[in-house]
Amino acid sequence: MKPITAADISATTPEQLTALRAGPPEAYAAWIQAAADLGLLEAQAILGQMLLDGHGMARDPEAALGWFKRAAQADHLMSINMVGRCYENGWGVARDETVAAYWFRLAADRGLDWGMYNYAHMLRDGRGGVARDPAAALALYQRAAQSGHVKSIGVVGRFHEAGTVVPRDLEQAFDCYRRAAEGGDFRGMFHLGRMLLQRGRLDEAEPWLDRVSQTATPAFLREADAMLRDMGVAARYGAGTVQGA
Incomplete structure (x- = not known):
């Protein structure tokens, strides 16, 4: 397969990207990998999810976490949340709910609905070193629900x-x-x-x-x-x- 260049990424129209997504997962994965390598945050988040799921490439949770962290460090909100999910579930790293709660709260504080939902779980159940607080949990669920x-x-x-x-x-x-x-x-x-x-x-x-x-x-x-x-x-x-x- 011909290497995908930065020019190829820039020239891809939304319609072409939609067609890629609908086609063989390996072709879409190659485009996403190239875009992620070039620093596109959304591509890095998608690549992390594809590696986590084994979609279009071999499943590799450790590599997935690496991409989520890379995008999270550039303030990509869903990637911040997904770092939390990886620590919560032990995907590519030792399970650590305290670290997970930190990332979920960071995503929640930035206004991400999934971050609110996941951090609310910690508040509802008293997990991850977070004091149990059902009222605060409900408030977060309600904020996410309103969105x-x-x-x-x-x-x-x-x-x-x-x-x-x-x-x-x-x-x-x-x-x-x-x-x-x-x-x-x-x-x-x-x-x-x-x-x-x-x-x-x-x-x-x-x-x-x-x-x-x-x-x-x-x-x-x-x-x-x-x-x-x-x-x-x-x-x-x-x-x-x-x-x-």
Whole structure:
């Protein structure tokens, strides 16, 4: 394959890049690698994710972390968050939730919705050396939700359903789950389907529950199965896998 030059990168139109993304992953990976080597921050973040996933190239979490750190040092917000994810999960480095919390807070303070979401987890659970503070966690989830972050919208629903920090409000919870489900969040889909079942609206619940396994993590599927069994309902979906949460 002919080496990709800086001139090639500069001459690539948005339409050509879209076509590259839709084509063989190896060709797209070569373009991204070249762009990352030239210092394009977005390309460095994408390359890190491709290395983490093994998409278009051999999976290499350690190299992925290196690219995330390189972009993070230039203030690329999603890369800052992804450094945290790597430390949280032990991707390419020893697992260290304290370091993860540092990076998540940095991303949250800079206004990144994913950073708010991940740092809120630390506050909610008291992890990573962060003092447990459900009220502060909810405030961050709400800030992220206001920007349209669907996973945060769903978590806000859980606070309303449980009556944690805020008064219990099942209608508010239902609305949050609906919005999260419509945004593609598997947790939102499940909780919306579960509440529809509780309301006797089986025909509306089934399509949402049937979609859960398409993107849900195995751990969440086990949790969801247990919740349905506690309701006396058999699970309506099989095992599904995704990377990340």
